[in-house]
Amino acid sequence: MTVLEVKHLKKSFGSIHAVQDISFEVNAGEVFTIIGPNGAGKTTTLEMIEGLVSPDSGEIRFGELDWNNHGNTIKKKIGVQPQSSAMFDLLTPEENLNLFATFYDKARPTEEILQLINLTDHRNNHVKKLSGGQRQRLAIGLAMISDPDIIFLDEPTTGLDPQARRNIWDIILQLKELGKTTILTTHYMEEAEKLSDRVCIVDQGKIVTLDTPAALIEKLTEEREVRLSFLDGTDAAKEVCLFAKDLDSVTRTERKDRSLKLWSTDPENTLYSLFGFTKEKNYHVEQVSIREMSLEDVFITFTGKEWRD
Amino acid sequence: MKQFKEMFVAQLKLTFREKQAWFWGIFFPVILMTIFMVIFSGSSDNEFSAKVAIVDENPNPGSQMMLQQISQIPVLEVKNGKPVTREIAEELVKDQEVHAAIVLPEGEDATSILLVVNRENEQGVTTQALSGMLNNLVQQANLTAVGATPTYELQFESITSGSNEINYTDFLLTGMIALAIAQGGMFGMVDLVEMRRKGLIKRLRMTPANMNIFGLSDMVMRLLFSIIQIILLSLIGVLIFGANLYINFPSLLIVFLLGALSFNALGYFFSSFSKTSEAYMGVANIFSFIMMFLSGIFFPIETMPEWIQPISNILPLTYFVEGLRESMVYSTSVFSSSLWFGIGIMVLWGAVTFLIGSFLYKRKSIVAAR
Numbered sequence: 001m002t003v004l005e006v007k008h009l010k011k012s013f014g015s016i017h018a019v020q021d022i023s024f025e026v027n028a029g030e031v032f033t034i035i036g037p038n039g040a041g042k043t044t045t046l047e048m049i050e051g052l053v054s055p056d057s058g059e060i061r062f063g064e065l066d067w068n069n070h071g072n073t074i075k076k077k078i079g080v081q082p083q084s085s086a087m088f089d090l091l092t093p094e095e096n097l098n099l100f101a102t103f104y105d106k107a108r109p110t111e112e113i114l115q116l117i118n119l120t121d122h123r124n125n126h127v128k129k130l131s132g133g134q135r136q137r138l139a140i141g142l143a144m145i146s147d148p149d150i151i152f153l154d155e156p157t158t159g160l161d162p163q164a165r166r167n168i169w170d171i172i173l174q175l176k177e178l179g180k181t182t183i184l185t186t187h188y189m190e191e192a193e194k195l196s197d198r199v200c201i202v203d204q205g206k207i208v209t210l211d212t213p214a215a216l217i218e219k220l221t222e223e224r225e226v227r228l229s230f231l232d233g234t235d236a237a238k239e240v241c242l243f244a245k246d247l248d249s250v251t252r253t254e255r256k257d258r259s260l261k262l263w264s265t266d267p268e269n270t271l272y273s274l275f276g277f278t279k280e281k282n283y284h285v286e287q288v289s290i291r292e293m294s295l296e297d298v299f300i301t302f303t304g305k306e307w308r309d
Numbered sequence: 310m311k312q313f314k315e316m317f318v319a320q321l322k323l324t325f326r327e328k329q330a331w332f333w334g335i336f337f338p339v340i341l342m343t344i345f346m347v348i349f350s351g352s353s354d355n356e357f358s359a360k361v362a363i364v365d366e367n368p369n370p371g372s373q374m375m376l377q378q379i380s381q382i383p384v385l386e387v388k389n390g391k392p393v394t395r396e397i398a399e400e401l402v403k404d405q406e407v408h409a410a411i412v413l414p415e416g417e418d419a420t421s422i423l424l425v426v427n428r429e430n431e432q433g434v435t436t437q438a439l440s441g442m443l444n445n446l447v448q449q450a451n452l453t454a455v456g457a458t459p460t461y462e463l464q465f466e467s468i469t470s471g472s473n474e475i476n477y478t479d480f481l482l483t484g485m486i487a488l489a490i491a492q493g494g495m496f497g498m499v500d501l502v503e504m505r506r507k508g509l510i511k512r513l514r515m516t517p518a519n520m521n522i523f524g525l526s527d528m529v530m531r532l533l534f535s536i537i538q539i540i541l542l543s544l545i546g547v548l549i550f551g552a553n554l555y556i557n558f559p560s561l562l563i564v565f566l567l568g569a570l571s572f573n574a575l576g577y578f579f580s581s582f583s584k585t586s587e588a589y590m591g592v593a594n595i596f597s598f599i600m601m602f603l604s605g606i607f608f609p610i611e612t613m614p615e616w617i618q619p620i621s622n623i624l625p626l627t628y629f630v631e632g633l634r635e636s637m638v639y640s641t642s643v644f645s646s647s648l649w650f651g652i653g654i655m656v657l658w659g660a661v662t663f664l665i666g667s668f669l670y671k672r673k674s675i676v677a678a679r
């Protein structure tokens with residue numbers, strides 16, 4: 001079931017075309033990730049969907065609802081964690097949560113949220129005194145206080161330590177278990193791969209590609225890089241190299257001393273034949289690996305650009 | 310209703326925890342008032358006194374009687390507490406150790422009493438006052454001498470335009486209250502700029518929170534703060550500096566409410582075009598500074614140069630402080646037309662600035678994204 005539908009969104013700020021043409025659909029219960037470099041237009045896209053920025057053109061629908069006619073109903077259904085999270089600095093996390101809870105008809109118990117975002121120890125400190133990561137977690141808590149069906153998280157893990165990041169991943173996975181829909185932006189390919197059901201890569205205000213992480217990577221896997229090294233020295237490597245060149249699936253080889261790199265369109269069978277050969281010759285393989293393809297390769301392939309976090 | 314209560318409680322906490330608000334809203338006006346009161350109200354009235362030396366070279370019943378009477382005048386301080394010789398007295402006058410020397414009659418049949426003053430002080434107020442007092446003494450002595458009772462006597466009565474007399478302490482106290490409330494309104498809206506800059510307004514707009522209720526709870530909070538200002542300043546003024554207040558509560562309530570709202574509207578207007586709190590503070594400071602000196606807070610407008618007075622007459626603070634004086638010192642009733650004329654001008658300021666401010670906010674909320 002589609003809970004959110006976005007069609008041909010466009011937004012310019014003066015001469016900057018922040019969002020040029022973005023369309024996608026989000027299904028109930030999935031984690032949908034928008035990933036892209038700085039300035040790609042992720043925040044602008046989210047803010048249009050959240051009703052903060054009005055698009056120059058395009059259409060946004062939450063099922064039957066749209067911003068023009070059902071603004072308040074939509075606000076009750078969604079929870080938002082903005083990229084720069086603002087809250088009342090002179091109130092405590094608990095007071096912030098309680099205050100936000102009064103804005104909604106139904107709300108989750110503050111206690112439960114505090115535990116979920118792991119801030120029970122800091123419940124009585126002023127927000128002003130929280131660390132960046134703690135603030136970020138509170139911002140996520142505020143987005144969840146109304147128990148919304150759809151949650152928008154704009155870079156929830158940027159600037160967090162690995163521990164806190166994992167913490168937030170857990171929260172997102174919990175939300176998914178509860179059947180909530182999460183729309184997430186991030187800079188971390190690893191995060192997108194781990195958490196999302198579908199990934200939308202954007203660059204310069206346009207969608208580069210959109211699919212499940214596995215499918216995106218699969219699209220790339222024409223040939224994969226296999227590495228081997230041998231205990232028996234250079235001669236062994238040379239001989240294996242000659243053998244590999246004769247295999248149909250191997251397109252290219254590269255040898256340096258005792259190590260061998262080869263590219264294969266069918267790595268599984270290539271390795272099977274290679275190991276048959278080494279067994280026969282009684283060579284000893286020291287290391288073997290198949291390089292994993294990641295979303296990073298997807299990005300590089302589609303945009304021709306280097307990916308930098 | 311629940312939303313209002315929670316928002317109000319939150320506002321209460323926010324204000325209570327904001328140290329700046331306490332400093333500028335409460336502590337600063339108190340200090341300023343204390344300084345002004347100490348500097349200006351101490352010497353101006355009722356504190357007249359003069360040092361004199363007395364020469365009584367030939368004590369006799371007449372001179373004794375006068376000496377007796379002089380020593381009973383509280384504002385005269387007799388040097389050394391007893392008569393001195395004429396030479397010494399003249400030295401003292403020359404050196405300005407004393408203001409004047411009084412030479413008492415030298416014998417039963419001597420009829421003159423002599424007042425010796427330094428030439429520099431000949432025309433001074435103190436000299437006039439001294440000679441007036443001595444004249445009085447001499448006349449009484451004359452009357453006693455012929456055994457008559459006075460036919461005429463001077464009665465003293467003071468008249469002001471209002472029903473109660475205003476002295477400088479009352480004037481300054483009401484001025485400081487007006488200033489504190491006005492500044493509270495004009496500076497207080499910096500919160501709004503901060504909230505907008507930090508994105509808090511934007512954050513609230515993402516929730517179904519009713520922004521009108523939020524604004525209302527904010528306003529009630531501010532009014533409460535101003536009430537604390539009024540009570541605190543009044544208490545200090547009355548208890549420590551002896552101000553006299555004759556309050557007409559209905560008038561005070563109206564002047565206070567409309568005044569506080571108008572100056573908050575002014576602050577709201579400033580906030581609508583200020584991008585940073587520094588810019589806001591700049592504008593608020595200019596306005597507050599101009600009004601502080603041109604609105605008759607510290608000194609009556611009538612004492613200022615003629616050409617400045619028209620400016621004073623259009624400033625809202627002029628009418629606010631006037632309204633407060635009417636309702637707190639003269640206990641003018643709510644039905645006074647002059648009271649309403651002043652309130653009218655002040656409220657006009659409030660209404661116009663509020664409308665422009667709202668317009669600017671509306672226009673911006675369409676484009677302002679972050």
Ligand SMILES: Nc1ncnc2c1ncn2[C@@H]1O[C@H](COP(=O)(O)OP(=O)(O)OP(=O)(O)O)[C@@H](O)[C@H]1O
Pocket residue numbers: 013016017018036037038039040041042043044045083678679
């Ligand atoms: N209010 C605005 N006024 C002017 N330009 C803007 C505004 N908002 C965004 N932009 C521009 O639009 C482009 C897209 O910005 P956006 O914030 O959507 O990027 P992003 O993908 O969220 O980047 P980041 O990863 O850094 O958060 C940027 O070039 C930005 O400078």
Ligand SMILES: [Mg+2]
Pocket residue numbers: 042043044083154
């Ligand atoms: Mg962003």
